[in-house]
Amino acid sequence: MAAVAQTIGSIADVEPMVRARDIVKEFEAPHGGVFRAVDRVSFDAAPGEFIAITGQSGCGKTTLLRILLGLVPASSGTLDVSGVPVRGCDHKRAMVFQQAELLPWRDAIGNVELGLETKGVARAERRRIAEKYLALVGLAGAEARRPDQLSGGMRQRVGLARALAVEPDLLLMDEPFGALDAHTREALQAELIRLHEEMRKTVVFVTHDLDEAVLLADRVIVMSPVGRLAEVVDIAIPRRRSDPQRIRTTPQFAEKRYHIWQTMKRLESETRTAVTVDA
Amino acid sequence: MSAAFVRRGRIAAFFKARRGLVSVLSFVALMAIWEIAGRGGNPLLTSHPSAVFRAFEAQAASGVLLKAFLQSLQPLLIGYGLAAIAGIAIGLLLGRYWVAEAGAGFYFVGLDATPLVAFLPVLILWFGLHLTVKIVIVFLFSITPIVINTWIGVKGVPKTLVEVGKSFVGSEAFIMRQIVLPYALPSIIAGLRLGIGRAIIAMAVAELFTAISGLGGLLLKRSEDYDTAGMFVPAFVFMAMGIVATGLLIWLERRIAPWHKATSAGNE
Numbered sequence: 406m407a408a409v410a411q412t413i414g415s416i417a418d419v420e421p422m423v424r425a426r427d428i429v430k431e432f433e434a435p436h437g438g439v440f441r442a443v444d445r446v447s448f449d450a451a452p453g454e455f456i457a458i459t460g461q462s463g464c465g466k467t468t469l470l471r472i473l474l475g476l477v478p479a480s481s482g483t484l485d486v487s488g489v490p491v492r493g494c495d496h497k498r499a500m501v502f503q504q505a506e507l508l509p510w511r512d513a514i515g516n517v518e519l520g521l522e523t524k525g526v527a528r529a530e531r532r533r534i535a536e537k538y539l540a541l542v543g544l545a546g547a548e549a550r551r552p553d554q555l556s557g558g559m560r561q562r563v564g565l566a567r568a569l570a571v572e573p574d575l576l577l578m579d580e581p582f583g584a585l586d587a588h589t590r591e592a593l594q595a596e597l598i599r600l601h602e603e604m605r606k607t608v609v610f611v612t613h614d615l616d617e618a619v620l621l622a623d624r625v626i627v628m629s630p631v632g633r634l635a636e637v638v639d640i641a642i643p644r645r646r647s648d649p650q651r652i653r654t655t656p657q658f659a660e661k662r663y664h665i666w667q668t669m670k671r672l673e674s675e676t677r678t679a680v681t682v683d684a
Numbered sequence: 685m686s687a688a689f690v691r692r693g694r695i696a697a698f699f700k701a702r703r704g705l706v707s708v709l710s711f712v713a714l715m716a717i718w719e720i721a722g723r724g725g726n727p728l729l730t731s732h733p734s735a736v737f738r739a740f741e742a743q744a745a746s747g748v749l750l751k752a753f754l755q756s757l758q759p760l761l762i763g764y765g766l767a768a769i770a771g772i773a774i775g776l777l778l779g780r781y782w783v784a785e786a787g788a789g790f791y792f793v794g795l796d797a798t799p800l801v802a803f804l805p806v807l808i809l810w811f812g813l814h815l816t817v818k819i820v821i822v823f824l825f826s827i828t829p830i831v832i833n834t835w836i837g838v839k840g841v842p843k844t845l846v847e848v849g850k851s852f853v854g855s856e857a858f859i860m861r862q863i864v865l866p867y868a869l870p871s872i873i874a875g876l877r878l879g880i881g882r883a884i885i886a887m888a889v890a891e892l893f894t895a896i897s898g899l900g901g902l903l904l905k906r907s908e909d910y911d912t913a914g915m916f917v918p919a920f921v922f923m924a925m926g927i928v929a930t931g932l933l934i935w936l937e938r939r940i941a942p943w944h945k946a947t948s949a950g951n952e
Contacts, residue, residue, distance in 0.1 A: 476851055494851050506848045509943040510866045519862075520852040551943055571852065 420488060422575060422607040423450035423473065428482035430468050430632075442468045444632040445482070450575075453605040457618035459665065460628030460635075461673065466611045467579055469628075473609060474500050474577050487574045496524055499568035501578040505560040507552040513563050514539060514548040520571035538566040543596065558589035562596075569604075578610040582617065594620060595649050615669075619661045620649055627665055629672045636668050728910050735913040736920070743917050748902065753921060756887055756898030759815060760925075763822025764883040771827045771879070772872055775834020779841075780864060789835070796828035800886075804893050818890040818897075825886030826879040833875025837868030870944040873937045880929040884922055 430443040443465040450456050458466045471477045472484065475494040484491045486498060499520065507516045517535035526534065539548060542562040552560055561581055568576055582590040594617060601608060601621075612618050618625045622640055629635040642657050652658050715733045722732030743749040774792070777784040800821070811817035841864050849859040891900025899918040906914035937944065 474851055476847060494853050496853055500851050502844065502848065504844070506842075506844050508845070508848075508863065508866070510869075510941065519848075519854075522862075523853045523855070523858060553943055567852075 420452075421449035421485075422452045422454070422487055423448070423456075423609065424483075424485040425449070425473070426483045428469065428472060428484060429480045430465070430472060430477070431480045442632050443472070443479070446628075446632075446634045447482075448626060448634065448637065450607055450609065452607055455601055455608045455610065455621060455623045456626060457610045457612055457622035457624075458626045458628060459612055459615060459618045459669075461630050461669070462613065464628040464630050465632035466613075466628050468632075470500075470577050470579050470609065470611050473575070474498050476500075496520065496571045497573055498575045498577060499571050499573040501561070501564045501568045501576070501581045503580050504584060505552070505557075505564040505581075507560055507563055507567075509552050512549045512551050513544060513555065513559075516552070516563050517566045517570050519567055524571060534570055535566070538570040539563070541569065541600070542566045556589070557585050558593055561585065561593060565597075565600075569600075569606075574607065576606045576608045578608065580612055581610075583612070583614070590617075591649065597621065598649060615662050615665050616653070619658055619665065620652060625661075625665060627668050627672070630676045635672050638665055638668075727912060729912065731913040731916055736916040739911070739913040740917045740920075743902075743914065749917065749921070752897075752899045752902040752918065756891065756900065759818035759822050759890060759898075760883055760887045763819040763886070764826050764880065766819070767823045767827040767830055767879060767883065768876060770823075771830030771875065772834050774827075775831045775872070775875070776838055776860065776864065776868070778831065778835040779838020779868070780860065785835075792828055792831045792835075795824070796832060800824055801889060801893075804889075808894055813895040817894050818887070821890040821894075822883050822886040825889075826883035829878035829882060830872075830875040833878065834868060834872045837871025837875075838864055840871065841867045866941070869941045870937065873933055873941070877930055877933050880933070881926055884926050884929075888922060 426447045428443055428446045429441065431439045431441050434440040446465075446469060448456075458469065460466050468477070472479045473486070473491070475491045475498060489497075491498075508519070511519075514532070514535045517539055518531045521531040521534060536545075536548065539545060542565050544559060544562050544566065547555065547559065550559075552563070555563065564581065582593050585593065598621065600606075610618075610621060612621075619640055619642075625638045625640060626634055627636045627638065638661060640661055642652060642655070642661070719732045719734060722730050722735075725732070727735065740749070774788075778789050778792070779785070804821070807817055807820060811820050845863055845867065846859060849863045854862065887898070888900035888903070891898045892904055896904060899921055903915055903918040906912075906918070
């Protein structure tokens with residue numbers, strides 16, 4: 406009974422914001438049998454921590470994020486966020502989606518108000534909060550623009566403001582910069598670092614971009630191609646990362662990136678061997 | 685910035701004017717050809733625009749045209765209005781809930797292909813010869829394209845947008861109202877456009893085969909009198925009603941779904 410699953414990389418004496426234990430997600434395979442997308446994943450995230458999850462396409466990282474959000478239930482395992490078990494979606498967690506996923510008929514501020522409406526915030530208050538968060542992501546003055554009048558980077562900023570506006574404990578981000586051009590992506594990464602320094606929100610950020618993972622995160626979770634947590638890498642590059650371009654040039658950055666890259670290569674070849682043996 | 689917008693407005697106005705010009709030229713050319721070709725013909729067998737216009741003046745002056753028009757408008761507006769309300773509601777349910785789709789979808793596909801004219805005698809037995817049966821006929825003719833287009837529109841709502849609604853804790857009603865309905869709106873309006881043509885045909889059919897009345901009745905009487913030019917007058921009114929109603933729906937779509945025009949290619 407007293408056997409507690411090994412806590413991976415938890416920070417001592419702090420109640421974790423996220424406590425995930427043996428999360429499993431299975432889907433019915435098209436031709437019978439089950440396919441295990443997420444396989445016994447356990448991790449903690451401390452309040453204010455920035456966690457990146459990386460791995461190949463199909464390693465279950467997005468599925469894991471959807472479980473954290475409450476959009477899909479885990480097949481087994483326990484998941485607590487701020488000490489409360491996750492059952493479905495609530496306003497304690499908010500997601501920034503891969504393609505922004507704004508409502509095309511609403512202007513920027515209307516999109517930011519979406520979560521505030523379901524939260525039951527009064528109209529005037531909604532407007533005030535939405536204005537504040539639009540300004541925070543650098544879009545003051547773009548309130549009345551519809552998504553088709555915004556660039557890809559601006560749309561993603563609106564998506565971020567929409568998530569932040571409900572003031573969640575946990576911010577989930579699903580490859581939010583993956584579809585942007587390099588220049589816009591770097592600008593948004595810098596912006597996200599600044600916001601995280603200011604707000605100290607707990608963030609779980611899924612990306613397949615190793616540079617992005619090392620640049621943004623306190624810790625990087627590397628998933629194996631079969632949905633297992635393979636390694637948790639402490640980045641430990643000091644805070645005040647005000648100039649991301651500068652950090653990219655540091656030896657620590659290169660070292661961490663190379664380390665994760667090696668891990669992923671190893672996992673890939675192991676999987677390939679396993680498949681060959683199976684066959 | 686604002687200068688650019690003003691310029692864009694002018695360019696849009698130019699294109700709009702050019703479109704209008706093309707429509708007018710096309711109409712004038714067709715009328716001219718008809719006038720030249722029809723003038724020499726036997727007035728029993730054929731007609732031409734100037735004769736139709738004289739017949740129009742006569743019918744308008746005697747008040748018979750306005751009376752017929754107003755008589756037709758009643759079953760048309762009531763039948764089509766009910767079809768729009770019920771059709772959109774049914775289409776939303778069919779598109780959103782698989783039980784509704786599996787349980788009732790095929791009825792509407794079937795109804796859409798049913799030659800309703802064959803059922804007129806039965807409808808007359810059930811609903812009589814007057815306003816009620818006409819409303820029912822307009823309703824039955826025009827509801828299926830509205831249902832089917834709404835249904836298709838709802839099926840086209842991206843799963844991810846519905847997930848956005850769920851992730852921000854939107855209730856089913858919230859998702860329906862704020863995400864599904866607006867997304868499906870262009871498709872719903874396309875259904876309403878198809879429905880209006882059907883409704884006008886249904887109105888004429890009802891006026892010919894139930895108690896003879898309205899524009900359909902006028903058309904029938906003139907053709908029985910071999911007043912070919914006079915017969916064209918109500919026929920033109922039918923066409924004009926279809927064009928005006930469609931124009932109103934296009935205007936409505938631009939008003940309530942301006943993003944659709946901005947994001948869809950269409951013709952250029």
